[in-house]
Amino acid sequence: MPKSKDDRSSGMKILNTPRVIKxxxxxxxxxxxxxxxxxxxxxxxxxxxxxxxxxxLWKVNDEWWRGADEEISRLYYVLRIDSGQQxxxxxxxxxxxxxxxxx
Numbered sequence: 001m002p003k004s005k006d007d008r009s010s011g012m013k014i015l016n017t018p019r020v021i022k023x024x025x026x027x028x029x030x031x032x033x034x035x036x037x038x039x040x041x042x043x044x045x046x047x048x049x050x051x052x053x054x055x056x057l058w059k060v061n062d063e064w065w066r067g068a069d070e071e072i073s074r075l076y077y078v079l080r081i082d083s084g085q086q087x088x089x090x091x092x093x094x095x096x097x098x099x100x101x102x103x
Contacts, residue, residue, distance in 0.1 A: 018099035021089065030054060031077060034087065034100075053080040060090075068094075076101070 022035035033048045056078035063072045073093040080086055088101040 016102055018090070018101050021098050021100045023089070023091075023098040024048070029091075031079060031089070031098075034079075034081065034089070050082045051079050052082055054078075055080055055086065 023031050024033040026032050031051050031054075033050050035048050037046055054077055056076075058076050060072060060074045060076060063070050071094060074090040075093060076088065076090045078086060078088050089098060090101060091098050
């Protein structure tokens with residue numbers, strides 16, 4: 001099996017890798033719009049889409065024992081956007097960057 005660009009050491013392809021995205025938030029820090037790159041899968045043509053509803057929200061703090069360089073601290077959101085699509089994304093509370101996980 002040829003090695004993937006995603007993980008040359010194991011020959012396995014990494015699935016569902018989080019991607020950095022642009023997000024607009026309201027005064028409480030909740031997402032109000034997401035910039036979606038052009039993609040048929042996302043049903044978007046490279047534009048800002050409005051968040052209609054926050055359907056779920058949870059916080060993950062993990063790997064703290066490994067130290068600041070490897071600690072995971074994220075605020076996850078499951079959002080409904082104006083196309084009706086559901087998006088899962090998170091705010092990395094250490095780097096303060098938004099990532100799209102799936103959807």
